[in-house]
Amino acid sequence: MRFELTILGSGSALPTSLRNTTAQVLNVLERFFLIDCGEGCQLQLRKFSFSFLKINRIFISHMHGDHYFGLFGLLSTLNLMGRQQPLYIHGPAELNGILETVLGFKSEYWKYKVHVIPLNFENPAIIFEDKKIKVTSFPLRHSTPVCGFTFEEQPRPRKIDKSSILELNLTIKEINALKEGMDIERNGEIIENRLMTIDPPSPRKYAFMTDTLKCSSAIEIIKNADILYHEATYLHEDLALARKTCHSTAIQAAQIARDANVKKLLLGHYSSRYTDITVIEDEAKTVFSNSISVLDGEIYSVDY
């Protein structure tokens, strides 16, 4: 059961020949969530062999072009490919009008429905939830309204040893009660849950934060994530520039990772001024050792 992140674009506003603008795919149990969609996203999806039609939902953090200009081409291609099922895009409310102006959804030519679900830039909010996954948005600090996102598996039922099921000839009702953590009663005798079940795997959690100044209010929300992707547009020696442009330094990203007790920090959205991005990783490691500066095409999995 995969929980796997693919980096489609790791650059910032000025793309380089090595790094596309921001886009990622998170495969959660074979459901594909696209997170941001910079120009050339559809080309990267092809390059890294993703089926376009498998895209389930799209999440757009904010209205800077390097985070959404790829939507026009991708949505057009989905139309050409014959998509019929509706597509849900969680993003800023103004995205709706812009997509409609450029793509002309109302024409006969357009074959599937695009729903833009406006983000809440004031407070954290659960923006999508089903039996398996919960997606939360939360405000970041940038020159325009921006949300970060967490993608978290729902807690799984407790695991029962199969031999116990046969030995005690458990009923479906009893099995379900045990899975939910309850003790059961048999002829006045209590069978304790703790003797019958073991803990399920912890829900896996991915957190995405770009573009933002250091944003300590997010720490509680991203707490204990298996992976945090955090922008590190600048080195700390360029802190003044980071502040001016409302971005973070590698040190600041690492401080957030450390304070939120995440397991792994992925760094990206590098300014094109740095040709060698290992300096970004090295700087972050001085604060948080499990830091990695990512490249387009890299895959990061979370196993149980």
Next chain:
Amino acid sequence: MRFELTILGSGSALPTSLRNTTAQVLNVLERFFLIDCGEGCQLQLRKFSFSFLKINRIFISHMHGDHYFGLFGLLSTLNLMGRQQPLYIHGPAELNGILETVLGFKSEYWKYKVHVIPLNFENPAIIFEDKKIKVTSFPLRHSTPVCGFTFEEQPRPRKIDKSSILELNLTIKEINALKEGMDIERNGEIIENRLMTIDPPSPRKYAFMTDTLKCSSAIEIIKNADILYHEATYLHEDLALARKTCHSTAIQAAQIARDANVKKLLLGHYSSRYTDITVIEDEAKTVFSNSISVLDGEIYSVDY
């Protein structure tokens, strides 16, 4: 003095991992004209080492996304790079509103002026001209209004042998008259132009035609071009599909090249159904031998 075409994207509406959507740069005497601007155009410009700020004018053939979705990113990048001089885009009139909606030219953030000069889809028209170059648009036949373009050097003055200038002690006025093809008079005696000058190099000419059904009305306009780029979306065995989607086959592109007496035919805008594009070239060659199926990154020069 260069006259050089670089293919930035040779694919059609569905980009592949090998072929970007349509975009080209024509370098005419170190002036850079961008012709169509499909998604990822700015990435291709970087990949093939073009200076963004050198782009002089942009020509957009029609309003299908695979021919203009790259404008949003490119124009934003020019703004980030500090462009100040106005940018002229020759394209469909509706492009203006779309660019304004997406890019918000009126905000303080936008530092240079973008002028969209509407194309004439009814008749051929000279859309740009100066001392060195003339650009003509002409209507093609597609499911939406489309223009083709020719880029043609202005005729050069006749060449005078330097030794004659000294020998006859020619005045500037006499030299200019000879360059313009006139005879001159000296003490009642006529000095014939044909004895003093030789023909200048022929003006070089590039013609661009995509997307279109076979369009014989263009033949007179593109006549004798050094290079014709013509779409060849399909093989002739798929003629019914070409007609249905208002595109051309390789055979039809070659017929246009032959009938217009061009020197070289470049084929592109291939349907993604053909993984081996040599079949497109082979088919065209049965009608017009100097046919070439192009790839992204290829450069075609016209020398004197």
